[in-house]
Amino acid sequence: MKRLALALLLALSTPAAADALYFSAIPDDDETRLIARFSKVADYLSAQLGVEVKYVPVKDYAASIAAFRNDQIQLAWFGGLTGVQARAAVPGARAIAQGEEDQAFVTYFIANAATGLQPSDDFPAAIAGHSFTFGAETSTSGRLMPEYWIREKTGQAPSDLFSQVGYSGDHGQTLRLVASGAYDVGALNYTVYDKAVAENAPEVANTRVLWQTPSYPDYNWTIRGDVDARFGEGFADRVQAALVGMTDPALLDSFPRKAFVPASNDLYAPIEKTARDLDIID
Known part of the structure; x- marks a missing residue:
């Protein structure tokens, strides 16, 4: 039993293998809905990128940030605040896409x-x-x-x-x-x-x-800054293009979003300021 526990601990603390792109998402809805949604997204991204893409479910919002920080995942569908927190924890990480609706959530x-x-x-x-x-x-x-x-x-x-x-x-x-x-x-x-x-x-x-409420910027796809070194130059831009190029109504409706548009870290400065004002982040 102790050996099994140690093996599980090591697996959870080990960065993901370089032969696949791992991603997750904040668990903001029922787990069954999330697995159904993101398994299809993984299939889409695999076909677009020519790299195996795997969805990794997490138990809570903090776990999604920890997985990103620990390189267990390289891409994540975060909320506005969790995206700010994750990018602060991983130098070079950047927001690459947001839902059309996330511009004014x-x-x-x-x-x-x-x-x-x-x-x-x-x-x-x-x-x-x-x-x-x-x-x-x-x-x-x-x-x-x-x-x-x-x-x-x-x-x-x-x-x-x-x-x-x-x-x-x-x-x-x-x-x-x-x-x-x-x-x-x-x-x-x-x-x-x-x-x-x-x-x-x-x-x-x-x-x-x-x-x-009045509108604010929210959900975003955020990617680690070291993916180009792992998968080849320009890989992060290719992931961005694949997300922005997602047009399948069934995939988009599962989010639900009309489309994805390019995003950048600067768009989320108001979220960071609000979180600091409320002492939610340092």
Whole structure:
């Protein structure tokens, strides 16, 4: 048993082999959805790049950053904040693509219908005193930006404004918790909620969108700076071209995104500043 544990520890701490490109993604939705989505993306990238591409699932947001830092993965689909954190940990890493929608992303504040809370064009001040759940603690759309706007609009920390504050771990779980009444109000990625509406998910009947935040830059594909040395000069640019060139509606809809567009580290400076202002990163 000790030998097996040691072998697993060594495997997890060893950089990925150079004969394949490994990638992962923040686990912002149900694991089964993510595996189905990214296994198809791996097949697409393998065909475009002429290199075996493998998807590596991770258990949480922190694990995705750790895997990138430790060279267990060389490419990742990060949120705005996790991308900033990962690039800071790996010199030379760069954001290479974002969804068309990620140029102006928003968070929805949703409420259980039984609360009687109503949609508003302005920040919904009536959520004060209710229970509230964020998503993952390092989620851009599920924690960073909603907390920023809560503080900006009320002058209070979430722990002071709400009767109870939780962290669901992912956007799908936020929707389920609010729909069930476990929490009165929550904040989540707008694409997850819109997709639930489009699929007529049962949780939608018990929830309503109260407010959406002003827009901000969010999800991004980030690649390590040493991939050219590993796979050949210009490889990072080829990966960028393959992502931007993804046109299969089935692949894009699984994100869901209309298209991917080029991105750069500079686009995420506002996310970094907000995270520093909230003391989420140093």
